[in-house]
Amino acid sequence: MSTTTASAEAADEELQWLADGRRIAAIEAISVGAMARRLPALVVRAFRLGWRIDRASVALLLTCQAVSAVLGAAGLFATTGTISALFGPGPVGDRLADAAPSILVIAAAAGVRSLLGITIQAVTVHLSPRISRAAEAAVLRATVAAELTAYDHAGYNDELEAADRGAEVCVDIVGEAQNLLASLASLLGAAGVLTVLHPALLPLLVLAALPRGIASVHAARVHFLANQAASGDRRIMAKLRWYIHLKRNADQVRSDTMGEFLLAKYDQVGLRLDARSRRAAVQGARVSVVGAAVSGLGTALVWAAMLWLVSTGRMSLPRGGAAVFALAAVGTSLRGIVGYGADLFRTGMYLDAWSSFLDTAGGHRPARGTGTPEAPRRITVEDLGYTYPASDRKALDGVSLHVERGEILALVGENGSGKTTIAKLLAGLYLPDSGAVRWDGRDTRDLDPHALWRQVAVVPQDYARWPMTCRENITLGQPTAEGDAAVLRAADASGAADVVAKLRRGLATLLAVEWMGGEELSGGQWQRLAIARAFHREAGLLVLDEPTAALDPRAEHRIFKNLRAVARERAVVLVTHRLTNVAVADRIVVLEDGKVLQEGTFAELVADEGGRFRELWDLQNERTGIPAQRTRSVPVHEEQRTDR
Numbered sequence: 087m088s089t090t091t092a093s094a095e096a097a098d099e100e101l102q103w104l105a106d107g108r109r110i111a112a113i114e115a116i117s118v119g120a121m122a123r124r125l126p127a128l129v130v131r132a133f134r135l136g137w138r139i140d141r142a143s144v145a146l147l148l149t150c151q152a153v154s155a156v157l158g159a160a161g162l163f164a165t166t167g168t169i170s171a172l173f174g175p176g177p178v179g180d181r182l183a184d185a186a187p188s189i190l191v192i193a194a195a196a197g198v199r200s201l202l203g204i205t206i207q208a209v210t211v212h213l214s215p216r217i218s219r220a221a222e223a224a225v226l227r228a229t230v231a232a233e234l235t236a237y238d239h240a241g242y243n244d245e246l247e248a249a250d251r252g253a254e255v256c257v258d259i260v261g262e263a264q265n266l267l268a269s270l271a272s273l274l275g276a277a278g279v280l281t282v283l284h285p286a287l288l289p290l291l292v293l294a295a296l297p298r299g300i301a302s303v304h305a306a307r308v309h310f311l312a313n314q315a316a317s318g319d320r321r322i323m324a325k326l327r328w329y330i331h332l333k334r335n336a337d338q339v340r341s342d343t344m345g346e347f348l349l350a351k352y353d354q355v356g357l358r359l360d361a362r363s364r365r366a367a368v369q370g371a372r373v374s375v376v377g378a379a380v381s382g383l384g385t386a387l388v389w390a391a392m393l394w395l396v397s398t399g400r401m402s403l404p405r406g407g408a409a410v411f412a413l414a415a416v417g418t419s420l421r422g423i424v425g426y427g428a429d430l431f432r433t434g435m436y437l438d439a440w441s442s443f444l445d446t447a448g449g450h451r452p453a454r455g456t457g458t459p460e461a462p463r464r465i466t467v468e469d470l471g472y473t474y475p476a477s478d479r480k481a482l483d484g485v486s487l488h489v490e491r492g493e494i495l496a497l498v499g500e501n502g503s504g505k506t507t508i509a510k511l512l513a514g515l516y517l518p519d520s521g522a523v524r525w526d527g528r529d530t531r532d533l534d535p536h537a538l539w540r541q542v543a544v545v546p547q548d549y550a551r552w553p554m555t556c557r558e559n560i561t562l563g564q565p566t567a568e569g570d571a572a573v574l575r576a577a578d579a580s581g582a583a584d585v586v587a588k589l590r591r592g593l594a595t596l597l598a599v600e601w602m603g604g605e606e607l608s609g610g611q612w613q614r615l616a617i618a619r620a621f622h623r624e625a626g627l628l629v630l631d632e633p634t635a636a637l638d639p640r641a642e643h644r645i646f647k648n649l650r651a652v653a654r655e656r657a658v659v660l661v662t663h664r665l666t667n668v669a670v671a672d673r674i675v676v677l678e679d680g681k682v683l684q685e686g687t688f689a690e691l692v693a694d695e696g697g698r699f700r701e702l703w704d705l706q707n708e709r710t711g712i713p714a715q716r717t718r719s720v721p722v723h724e725e726q727r728t729d730r
């Protein structure tokens with residue numbers, strides 16, 4: 087069977103969210119009892135979160151809640167008094183007069199309670215978004231602090247998403263804790279009244295309500311687990327939406343007539359999601375029906391018991407009437423406790439994900455040394471090995487090289503040979519699996535990452551286009567003592583000065599998409615800015631990864647003409663496929679499959695007829711018709727190198 091046929095028969099891989107298995111297993115292992123036991127801690131946690139943001143609001147909420155609970159119980163007691171008075175002996179006028187004080191208490195309690203309710207709601211609405219915002223900021227802080235390699239771990243992205251969701255649902259936690267407390271308070275009040283009316287009623291009612299309560303919590307657990315299981319598909323759908331919406335893809339969605347195809351993919355994941363939620367709905371309903379049936383029987387028993395108590399004279403008729411109210415109140419409170427408890431539990435699970443992410447930055451908080459490096463004089467790479475976490479192939483294997491201040495080192499090789507990976511290891515963005523990267527003899531593992539990165543300027547292949555002013559896009563929020571003079575110098579060296587000159591307000595112009603109020607730049611103009619920001623940075627290592635891919639020939643020429651001057655104070659690592667440009671380098675390292683294949687000067691490598699560099703060089707020049715022997719005089723950069 088041919089390979090083509092075999093692959094045609096094999097099912098294509100489907101998009102799936104790779105979650106952290108341990109986290110899901112831990113969630114599945116939680117029992118209903120454990121869920122219930124966690125509730126008090128969750129209530130405390132909700133108020134603690136609020137306490138950190140606004141103590142006065144939390145104190146007010148708790149006070150309102152307590153007063154409301156007392157008034158609730160008082161109202162219920164007054165109801166009992168009213169019914170007893172109304173159903174008691176004597177003329178109607180006397181009975182009404184007897185009931186009047188209780189009716190006043192009921193009315194006053196209801197009025198004050200509704201005012202308290204409004205206050206509670208207003209304070210909660212004011213407090214909750216602030217809690218959520220603080221929680222989101224904490225996630226952002228933890229994300230920025232995590233190692234870059236975290237993004238290559240499936241579990242990290244899962245934890246990050248869950249933490250983000252946790253920060254989002256923080257908005258609900260105070261409200262849910264409130265509701266739970268309120269239900270609990272009314273339950274206590276109503277239970278007290280019921281006990282006074284007849285001691286047997288409360289245990290009977292609890293027995294009747296218990297199966298429904300347990301079933302509701304079970305159903306909530308089923309929904310929660312289903313929700314967790316479906317969260318991966320929901321995230322994939324959100325990512326698909328993002329890909330479809332993205333401005334960068336929008337022209338291709340149209341010109342490639344991909345709309346229907348993408349929507350079909352979206353629907354496909356949606357159908358998978360529907361099937362899951364259907365199963366959960368059926369399972370949850372089944373549990374609830376059993377619980378409701380058992381509870382229904384129990385409630386019938388309670389009513390039968392009450393009738394028996396009244397008919398046998400063990401409880402007076404007025405007390406029986408009051409018990410009806412109290413029973414209804416207890417039932418509502420129990421349902422509230424179960425419902426709000428389940429909500430709070432679900433929110434608590436997301437909050438767990440949030441706080442565990444903050445504790446460990448998703449398990450990727452840097453564990454490096456505390457050394458503070460100066461601008462490096464020499465960076466050495468010794469027998470470097472690196473494998474990406476999601477891969478089973480070594481991206482780098484036994485690489486050794488060095489670069490010195492004042493020197494330009496070029497990394498060359500075919501796609502996937504490991505150039506970008508080396509650049510990231512040199513810049514301390516990744517740490518080696520084996521071997522070492524040393525800055526002036528100090529292992530990057532022993533250096534404080536933030537201090538190290540302050541000495542690094544990188545122009546990556548895919549550079550950021552920050553929705554900020556042009557000035558901020560160059561200074562990155564870190565202006566030097568020289569201020570705009572340094573910004574303009576960097577802009578001049580990178581060709582960004584021409585871009586700045588055309589902007590409506592020069593450096594002060596906001597660069598963002600139009601609908602965010604900014605001026606949009608072309609790809610090449612953005613790349614000039616990306617280079618300007620690297621030139622502006624007072625860093626000892628400059629890494630340029632395909633820095634001129636989008637530049638016109640004049641702009642590209644200017645960059646490489648200025649590079650030698652830029653390199654005077656820095657070690658420069660240049661990654662590029664345009665071999666004409668690497669003539670500016672002092673040394674060139676040719677990579678293949680993560681290993682060093684050749685090393686030498688431009689002249690040496692071009693002269694090496696059987697070598698890979700010469701092969702690539704010839705291939706690149708084949709289309710231009712430039713003969714190999716003439717090429718040594720082509721690049722201006724080589725003259726600069728030898729003139730140095």
Ligand SMILES: Nc1ncnc2c1ncn2[C@@H]1O[C@H](COP(=O)(O)OP(=O)(O)OP(=O)(O)O)[C@@H](O)[C@H]1O
Pocket residue numbers: 238474475476477481499500501502503504505506507508
């Ligand atoms: N995040 C990642 N996770 C897993 N593997 C990766 C990741 N990034 C790169 N790789 C793999 O590591 C190898 C080296 O990649 P690298 O980006 O360093 O190559 P490169 O030489 O810079 O390629 P190019 O010329 O295309 O930019 C490739 O085989 C690639 O598939």
